[in-house]
Amino acid sequence: MTTTCLVVMGVSGSGKSTVARLLADRLGRPMAEADEFHPEANIAKMSAGIPLTDADREPWLLALRDWISEHDAAGQGTVVTCSALKRSYRDLLRGASARVRFIHLSGSREVIGERLASRSGHFMPPSLLDSQFADLEPLGDDEDGITVDVTATPEQIADRVCGGLDR
Numbered sequence: 001m002t003t004t005c006l007v008v009m010g011v012s013g014s015g016k017s018t019v020a021r022l023l024a025d026r027l028g029r030p031m032a033e034a035d036e037f038h039p040e041a042n043i044a045k046m047s048a049g050i051p052l053t054d055a056d057r058e059p060w061l062l063a064l065r066d067w068i069s070e071h072d073a074a075g076q077g078t079v080v081t082c083s084a085l086k087r088s089y090r091d092l093l094r095g096a097s098a099r100v101r102f103i104h105l106s107g108s109r110e111v112i113g114e115r116l117a118s119r120s121g122h123f124m125p126p127s128l129l130d131s132q133f134a135d136l137e138p139l140g141d142d143e144d145g146i147t148v149d150v151t152a153t154p155e156q157i158a159d160r161v162c163g164g165l166d167r
């Protein structure tokens with residue numbers, strides 16, 4: 001039977017890691033942090049304040065897609081954090097064998113900028129936020145998934161996701 005992968009998407013600082021952790025715990029599923037799939041060169045670029053290109057992101061997205069498929073082959077549904085900013089990136093992830101559904105954490109530049117400014121100990125500099133919004137193609141109505149506003153608490157967001165998706 002095909003499993004489901006929930007991909008928590010959105011710009012840097014939108015709350016992907018926070019919300020995905022709650023969902024993975026509630027659903028009892030393994031979780032992957034997309035940041036752990038980046039080649040070293042990508043982390044070095046972002047740390048230096050240089051936005052990634054489509055070419056930089058492709059091997060990263062394919063590695064994540066394969067992780068999703070490996071778990072699907074073992075019968076395991078998953079939860080994944082991945083910015084998945086463009087529809088073409090989401091198309092790559094949809095190439096996994098699982099049913100891939102997206103949860104877009106959507107919020108204003110102001111709200112997310114404030115959260116990033118007060119976060120510490122993360123390689124991603126707040127200065128990259130404008131480039132993240134420039135690349136962002138919001139989840140389309142025709143794409144499998146839901147969009148949730150980030151101004152709610154993480155617990156409320158997890159409730160909405162669990163209520164808004166059948167699984």
Ligand SMILES: Nc1ncnc2c1ncn2[C@@H]1O[C@H](COP(=O)(O)OP(=O)(O)OP(=O)(O)O)[C@@H](O)[C@H]1O
Pocket residue numbers: 010011012013014015016017018019035081083115116118119122124150151152153154157
């Ligand atoms: N719903 C929320 N309300 C208030 N603060 C939040 C919420 N969700 C996350 N935060 C806080 O905002 C900051 C960014 O959250 P988080 O690290 O989960 O985002 P992210 O999308 O995974 O970021 P990145 O893509 O850069 O890794 C953290 O300090 C987190 O504690």
Ligand SMILES: O=C(O)[C@H](O)[C@@H](O)[C@H](O)[C@H](O)CO
Pocket residue numbers: 011012013034035052057082083084085124
């Ligand atoms: O596509 C991208 O530009 C990257 O995935 C970034 O979004 C970061 O990896 C992440 O948001 C920081 O943790």
